[in-house]
Amino acid sequence: MKSSSILHKLLVSHRPKVSALALAIGVLTSLTFLPVSHADAATSPADPDKVLKWVFNVAETGFDPGAAKDLYSNGVNYVIFETLYSYDYLASPVKLIPRVAESMPEVSADAKTYTIKIKKGIFFTPDEAFKGKKRELTAADYVYTLKRLMDPKLSSPHSWLIAGKIVGLDALAAQAKKTNKFDYDAKIPGLEVVDKYTLRIHLNEPDFNLGLILAHNPTGAVAREVIEKYQDIQGQVMSNPVGTGPYMLVPDEWVRGSKIILVANPDYRGDVWNHQGSSPEDQKIMAAMKGKRMPQIGRIEINVMIEDQSRWLAFQGGEVDIFELEGPLAPQALDNGKLKPALQKKGILLSRIPDPELTVYYWNMQDPVWGGLTKDKIALRRAVAMAHNVTEEINIVYNGNAVPLDYPIPPGVVGHDPNYKSSIQYNPAAANMLLDKFGYKKGPDGFRTLPDGKPLEIRYTARTGPIGKLQTEVWKKTYDSIGIRMKEDLVQFSEMLKAEKNCQLQTRNAPWIADYPDGDNFMQLFYGPNTGSTNNGCVKIPEYDALYVQSQKLPPGAERDALYHKMARIMEVNTAQRTGFARYRNMLAQPRVIGYKKHPIIYGEWMFFDVEKNK
Known part of the structure; x- marks a missing residue:
């Protein structure tokens, strides 16, 4: 069935005058619009x-x-x-x-x-x-x-x-x-x-x-x-x-x-x-x-083009007016974050911003292999987090078109702390020692088993397309470096979101772009009751949840920031996720x-x- 009466004759009715009374909510204020007359x-x-x-x-x-x-x-x-x-x-x-x-x-x-x-x-x-x-x-x-x-x-x-x-x-x-x-x-x-x-x-x-x-x-x-x-x-x-x-x-x-x-x-x-x-x-x-x-x-004519090169060729041919230049294509148009002279001469415009975004690496806390708060499970997740080179991923997958993050609240969002340093840093040698200590033994083939001797294999999921393929290659290198078998799982974006909502994925890169520009929008990603909606890693840590409830009663400021710091440390100690990066968003316009x-x-x-x- 379809909506009826789709009208193509473009008319507009009178718009009443809008009041510009403002409420001071942080830095947020109102804007005055000019009225439209009947004429x-x-x-x-x-x-x-x-x-x-x-x-x-x-x-x-x-x-x-x-x-x-x-x-x-x-x-x-x-x-x-x-x-x-x-x-x-x-x-x-x-x-x-x-x-x-x-x-x-x-x-x-x-x-x-x-x-x-x-x-x-x-x-x-x-x-x-x-x-x-x-x-x-x-x-x-x-x-x-x-x-x-x-x-x-x-x-x-x-x-x-x-x-x-x-x-x-x-x-x-x-x-x-x-x-x-x-x-x-x-x-x-x-x-x-x-x-x-x-x-x-x-x-x-x-x-x-x-x-x-x-x-x-x-x-x-x-x-x-x-x-x-x-x-x-x-x-x-x-x-x-x-x-x-x-x-x-x-x-x-x-x-x-x-x-x-x-x-x-x-x-x-x-x-x-x-x-x-x-x-x-x-x-x-x-x-x-x-x-x-x-x-x-x-x-407005919107075409879906999954392949990077197809989008780029369509833009070059004038078939697309505005084009999101993702990391793999960045070298085609950008030099150190600026538009190349050849494109400038054609009149192409670049609008580039650091997204108010967090890409987080999560491990499904309800999964029988990854989930749980016992020491051996925490050790497994922490080892993988320490073995992953975030900067290398940014360079390979996004051509340097992202910024590594230590704090779960990104720049440009109220509550961001540029001086925060995560306790989880890149150290593959220490990651291997940690797995050895907690019984994840290597077999003759160089791959590890679970502490009970059963096979250890993980499934890394990414969306179909060039970026997803590059992500799986980078993560395969990470898992190989600590002797864990990894199976590539490339699926359609919509299907991936459905499975994630039902806690059916094991692990993936999960980007979150701000719904609203406040730290609450990012700290809620790890709140237990949000499992099934925004809590992609299906995390339930009682101590974190209690602090999050407290934080919601506070306005932005030092008191709430102190709670956010404690919450970030709780996530690191339990390694329910690993903070990754925020991408630049590059939009090219004809x-x-x-x-x-x-x-x-x-x-x-x-x-x-x-x-x-x-x-």
């Missing part, structure tokens, strides 16, 4: 002759903000489904701004109650579920969306965002597990609809990151009628995205795993570009974009692209920049 609204800002050609390096999983876990699908979700808040396009450090909300939230003195007013006159794109009527976005839609994240039937990978936080919501979810039915009509104290356009959220404990969470894709509003129409048909919710955002999917042109087409939403309210930056690059963008009504791009800059948090910045018309 201006007569002509759509989105031009159907402006076509952006984009590329994904892995296949999408689908377009349901509550279920999609991968970065690429959520880039599409960002422009279809609208969150209450978002981020300014140019501000550094990042600034939280209203999106659907009229202004920043009113927060009670105890930081446990948030009151949010949403803009009037915002409508979902047409769908059969609405039975021919225009469907306005209301506060109740955000209540439904937040409840849905906790519905056991959905089993959302994002439930951790609000689990334990909203008064009465966890009890409602627990009841649903018993009855096998989530009661969406049940009123709970934590989610209060004050009036049609006002939402009040009551928290169990203070949460200083709630505004950031309400800017994250999974909280983008969905319509209950749409979900209920399609949810009983396998995969149909993922295939029928109906939101209020600037773009919408064209189902008839969607070829799964190959091609995704988005067109501008003709009823999107639009706004006037008025972002402020400080760098020379920002000044050029501001000069080119200031005062334009957005979005400008009428059609000369016809106007005003593009990679944002550190938003993926799918298509509503913020422009392209020249197709010739």
